[in-house]
Amino acid sequence: MDKRTPDVVTVGEAMALFIAREAKPLAEVRDFERATAGAELNVSVGLSRLGFRVGYLSALGDDSLGANLLAFMDAEGIDRSHVRIDAAHPTGFMLKAMTDDGSDPQVEYFRRGSAASRLSPADLRDPDPWQQARLLHLTGISAALSDGCRELVFAMARQARPAGRLVTFDPNLRPRLWPSEAAMIATINDLASLADVVMPGLSEGRLLTGRNDAAGIADFYLERGARQVVVKLGPDGAYYADGGNRGTVPGQPVAKVVDTVGAGDGFAVGVLSALLDGLPLAQAAARGNAIGARQVQFRGDCDGLPTREQLAEATAPPLP
16 A cells, blocks of 8 residues: 555544633633644544544644644644645634533534635545545534535545445534534435445434434434444443444443543544454444543543553453
8 A cells, every 4th residue: 555545534624622721601711721623633633543544634724723733633643735724714713611510511613714614626636545545534514514515525425435445424413504404414314325334423313314213223324325333322332233233332431521522533433443453343332432431531622532552441341
């Protein structure tokens, strides 16, 4: 394989993240800690820490927030050769509140008109070593950013699966980014039909499919072309369906939830890394649970994503 060919390619919006240092409503917070955010960036970080070569396609503004994100990608070993600098549009950012009770924190996004929202199929290069990557990971967030982003994501999916590459998809619903719920559901399900592996949360799956239980949600996507489905059940674990091979893997207990943001991305890191390691879907779901549980014990959106050594510790059986 060409040394420039990643194991995994993904596309999305990297954002600056400002995390409140005090447990107050965002309107009252005066002190913030700077970090990074973006679902696809979090997945890229997690897979890179586990030793995979990861290519990330995006666009950033020619500003200090963008420069900081580029330095972060370099430090995490992510190939950002396909991250375009856009001098006419800014880098997006978000604010995140601190919670002290394990609940979902208040989050505010500032991404309208961002550089990443200007992505389009014109950002695809042809020919490109990235087209030989083993796995393409997509989320519903990128498809929601703009018409151009949606066309780009669909183009990448339609190119990858016929070429024999594994396509994984996390719906990662952001209703505020869509013009209507109906448009969101239709587009997300169309994109899911182009994926080999679909990973909805239980509440997402109910909204997207009209089915009430995890088995029904899995059937919906299997009937539409997916080969494997994993339904995230939160603390209750995950349901997996791989043809006739189905089951539920239990969740991993957490003594104290610090921040729930990034748990789903951690789950995706676990599933994708296990599939790349050649493990069956049940073990992939179990690894997803383990990394998701580890992530919620950290404040930053990707701070809990483990190295191989830390993953071994997180998945080791308890001592007798």
